[in-house]
Amino acid sequence: MKKGIRVYNLYPxxxxxxxNWINHFDRIQDMNFNWIYINPINASGFSGSDYAIKDYYLYNPMFIKGWPLKSEDYKEENLEKDRKKGNELLKKVCSEAEKRGIKVMYDIVINHTAIDSPLVKLKPEWYERDENGKVKNAGADDNGTWVVWGDLAQIDNANSPDKENLWKYWLDMLLHYCDLGIRGFRCDAAYHVPADLWNYLISNVKEKYSDVIFVAETLGCTPTQLMNVSKAGFDIVMNSIKWWNYKDEWFLKDYKEWAGKYFSMTFPENHDTERYYNEVNGNKDLAINKYAIQAYFCSSIATTIGFEFGFKRKIDVVQTNPEWWENANYDISKEISEINKIKSQYQILQEDNMIIPYDFHNEELFGFAKEALNKSEKIFVVANLSPYNWHNINIPNFYEIMNGDKIKDISHGHKMETVFNNLDYSLKPGEVKLFYIKY
Structure with missing residues (x-):
């Protein structure tokens, strides 16, 4: 893999x-996304959480029968009856996406299962246990506090006495979904899973399906943890630019540790975050601004269904259902399409490499230069972060900054016909300019 990807998270x-997913594929194609990412759709445990998987080969009945459901739809015998139909539907989904030049990525969870998964009894040696021999619940660090999830059982991928069969189970599961047409895996909590296991899975899957890619969920990792995960063979890691204010040093300090070595993915919102509409008080120009900056900064970008429409309601991995679909508060599909199209046309916009910030001495302006890994291209981005104020930029000796005078304005909005050495321009609220030169 030599370039980043553009991912639309169709939250099932x-x-x-x-x-019904297929009804969205044409507009996803129109927005110039080349991947669709779906969260877990397997039968879940008692909590109903997408990430508490009870059976990796059975489906949540919502995705086969629709909504609302009856209590008997969740019975194991009925889930089993629908297994074949679920496989056929998923295969159809992948085929319909492929017709539109889009590949499908699936979310895999192998750090834990639902606490009521049959595997807990069938394969007790696959699970971690406490000093009393009880299966441990999975958990995570939340700002220094360890939070335990009672609906999850922690898999012992590192030290299970039956590790060979456990790892083979995961491999067979991945190959099963590849056989149905899945061509990418977003790997949940990747840094909690042994790198050796990832290496085993990735190498064996790619031996049979060379076009499959793996994306590591690495949010909250230190640069060292991120690089250790990446070395296991991942094609893309996830970064934390969403939480960066464009000023503090922490992100660039971390980014420089691995930029140019690994591809990374960013996002303005995902299924775990608040809706971005709420963060910007419904200002669509700032939503476009955020998407553009991230798209031009990082090799890969993703966003969640509803971002383009200004949805307000935070996704809930248990409660969300089709009745949560909202009326559009705005529609920025056209702008996303334009940004994604630009991103797809220039190699430098599909790479992660060193960023050189430009200080405008103005808190409401953000700018940076980025050079291609092979030194053949360079971009300069300037963004007005204000939702209200116009800002004039004046950059003398712009040709020196760009190392040449054959500069093009390739912005997704208004374009300057000629880019002069003394760059002088008034940015409207939320506007992002993108300048480009090829050597």
Whole structure:
């Protein structure tokens, strides 16, 4: 893999039946995304959480029967009856996406299962246990506090006495979904899973399906942890630029540790965060601003269904259902399409490499230069972060900054016909300019 990707997270529970997912594919294609990412759609445990998987080969009945459901739809015998149909529907989904030049990525969870998964009894040696021999619940650090999830059982991928069969189980599961047409895996809590296991899975899957990619969920990792995960063979890691204010040093300090070595993915919102509409008080120009900056900064970008429409309601991995679909508060699909199209046309916009910030001495302006890894291209980005104020920029000796005078304005909005050495321009609120030169 030599370039980044553009990912649309079609959150399954917000749409319902798999047949209905396909109704969104044309507009996803129109927005110039080349991947669709779906969260877990397997049968879940008692909590109903997408990430508490009870059976990796059975489906949540919502995606086969639609919504609302009856209590008997969740019975194991009925889930089993629908297994074949679920496989056929997922295969159809992947085929329909492929017709539009889009590949499908699936979210895999192998750090834990639902506490009521049959595997807990069938394969007790696959799980971690406490000093009393009880299966441990999975958990995570939340700002220094360890939070335990009672609906999850922690898999012992590192030290299980039956590790060979456990790892083979995961490999067979991945190959099963590849056989149905899945061509990418977003790997949940990747840094909690042994790197040796990832190496085993990635190498073996790619031996049979060379076009499959793996994306590591690495949010909250230190640069060292991120690089250790990446070395296991991942194609893309996830970065934390969403939480960066464009001023503090922490992000660039971390980014420089691995930029140019690994591809990374960013996002303005995801299924775990608040809706970005709420963060910007419904200002669509700032939503476009955020998407553009991230798209031009990082090799890969993703966003969640509803971002383009200014949805307000935070996704819930248990409660979300098709009745949560909202009326659009705005529609920035056209702008996303333009930004994604630009991103797809220039190699430098599909790389992660060193960023050189430009200080405008103005808190409401953000700018940076970036040079291609092979030194053949360079971009300069300047963004007005204000939702209200116009700002004039004046950069003398711009040709010196760009190392040449054949500069093009390739912005997604208004374009300057000629870019002069003394760059002088008034940025409207939320506007992002993108300048480009090829050597």
């Amino acid at each position: 529970k917000l749409i319902g039946k798999m047949d």
